[in-house]
Amino acid sequence: MSSPNTTAPRHIRLTSHSGGTGAPSLLWGAANPAVRGPVVGTTTSREHRNVIGTHSGSYSVYRALAVAAGALSRSHKADLTNTSPTDAIGPYPQWSDPERIVSLDPWGAMVADVFAEELKAGVDIRPTIAVTKAHVILPEVIEAVQKGRLKPDGKMLLPSGAAMVTKAAIEPVWYLPGVAKRFGCTETDLRRVLFEETGGMYPELVTRGDLEVFLPPIGGQTIYIFGSPRDLANPEVELTARVHDECNGSDVFGSDICTCRPYLTHAIEECIRGAQPREAGGRGGVGLIAYSRKEGRALGEVTKFLVYNARKRQVGGDTADQYFARTECVAGVQDMRFQELMPDVLHWLGVRKIHRLVSMSNMKYDAITQSGIEVGERVNIPDELIPADARVEMDAKMAAGYFTPGEVPDARKLKETKGRELE
Numbered sequence: 001m002s003s004p005n006t007t008a009p010r011h012i013r014l015t016s017h018s019g020g021t022g023a024p025s026l027l028w029g030a031a032n033p034a035v036r037g038p039v040v041g042t043t044t045s046r047e048h049r050n051v052i053g054t055h056s057g058s059y060s061v062y063r064a065l066a067v068a069a070g071a072l073s074r075s076h077k078a079d080l081t082n083t084s085p086t087d088a089i090g091p092y093p094q095w096s097d098p099e100r101i102v103s104l105d106p107w108g109a110m111v112a113d114v115f116a117e118e119l120k121a122g123v124d125i126r127p128t129i130a131v132t133k134a135h136v137i138l139p140e141v142i143e144a145v146q147k148g149r150l151k152p153d154g155k156m157l158l159p160s161g162a163a164m165v166t167k168a169a170i171e172p173v174w175y176l177p178g179v180a181k182r183f184g185c186t187e188t189d190l191r192r193v194l195f196e197e198t199g200g201m202y203p204e205l206v207t208r209g210d211l212e213v214f215l216p217p218i219g220g221q222t223i224y225i226f227g228s229p230r231d232l233a234n235p236e237v238e239l240t241a242r243v244h245d246e247c248n249g250s251d252v253f254g255s256d257i258c259t260c261r262p263y264l265t266h267a268i269e270e271c272i273r274g275a276q277p278r279e280a281g282g283r284g285g286v287g288l289i290a291y292s293r294k295e296g297r298a299l300g301e302v303t304k305f306l307v308y309n310a311r312k313r314q315v316g317g318d319t320a321d322q323y324f325a326r327t328e329c330v331a332g333v334q335d336m337r338f339q340e341l342m343p344d345v346l347h348w349l350g351v352r353k354i355h356r357l358v359s360m361s362n363m364k365y366d367a368i369t370q371s372g373i374e375v376g377e378r379v380n381i382p383d384e385l386i387p388a389d390a391r392v393e394m395d396a397k398m399a400a401g402y403f404t405p406g407e408v409p410d411a412r413k414l415k416e417t418k419g420r421e422l423e
């Protein structure tokens with residue numbers, strides 16, 4: 001393995017000026033993939049690049065480290081043999097509406113098929129979406145089987161509690177004019193702020209107005225489908241769905257200050273039951289979990305833990321009436337998740353109706369319905385699944401407009417709802 005110090009060019013290649021005329025054209029929202037053109041974020045043949053930024057989201061930085069450490073050749077080209085999707089998704093009519101999907105590439109899983117010619121001609125086109133199959137085994141689902149809430153059907157849910165899923169990983173691909181429109185700002189302002197707030201990381205944002213697509217260095221999404229992916233696009237088939245934002249502390253480590261994991265596993269149970277055949281006590285539909293990497297309301301985990309300390313140490317202790325104020329003190333805002341881009345993944349899947357939305361968030365509900373997807377029933381988290389210390393979060397959110405079929409806590413109740421002490 002050679003060191004990049006010996007193979008890398010001595011001069012720095014700026015990407016802020018047009019690299020030439022070799023780049024395939026990219027017409028966002030075109031129905032025909034040949035007209036739409038591939039997303040090319042390669043760092044090797046820069047004359048082919050037609051986007052700002054590069055692939056793999058935040059992991060692009062690790063790729064740079066691998067090159068710097070001499071572990072990865074910068075000319076490595078992915079061998080995509082046998083990597084094609086296990087299930088075909090789309091194309092759906094939503095794919096050809098340039099305003100319906102602005103934060104992912106709907107053709108991202110199919111590049112080997114639809115851009116076969118360009119690939120053959122040597123253009124380094126990478127999939128931004130991968131679709132595979134898996135068994136998921138969760139203690140909460142095993143418990144649901146043991147307690148008789150779920151009945152194994154031998155196909156979708158095994159007696160062991162393992163559930164069969166189709167899953168997809170999705171990297172962010174932003175069509176800047178569309179993203180700006182979603183957030184009600186001008187494209188010029190969006191480009192400038194993205195440039196400045198990343199410490200000037202992508203000069204093309206301000207120098208290359210001709211490049212309209214940006215591969216941002218952020219986390220993407222993972223979806224889990226219970227049942228047939230095709231059924232997601234059929235409004236006649238009952239869809240149970242949850243859109244969930246990452247919370248490592250609860251989702252993975254079982255921290256009890258919030259309801260994230262209990263809500264997620266409750267939703268998975270609902271999705272399994274929703275997709276199981278009626279003979280097995282199911283609803284004969286399809287289930288979907290869309291998981292977004294937006295740790296700690298997209299404020300990050302450091303901010304989140306600072307807020308926990310501020311909440312627990314404030315005079316009077318951790319009370320529901322101060323829940324949002326404490327986040328705002330540390331972060332400057334209550335929430336940076338901005339659900340505006342979230343429905344894109346649903347449109348990629350062809351979803352037109354969610355019969356049962358397993359979420360109480362008014363922000364998610366509003367974003368989904370405003371994007372043109374009909375929502376039927378809203379399913380809340382059962383009270384017995386809310387950890388005692390998470391009551392503060394739950395009451396504060398319900399008072400702020402989260403959906404609840406029960407009573408909305410008033411100002412007096414919010415002062416009374418108190419969390420555990422720090423020590």
Ligand SMILES: [Zn+2]
Pocket residue numbers: 247250251258259260261
């Ligand atoms: Zn959480």
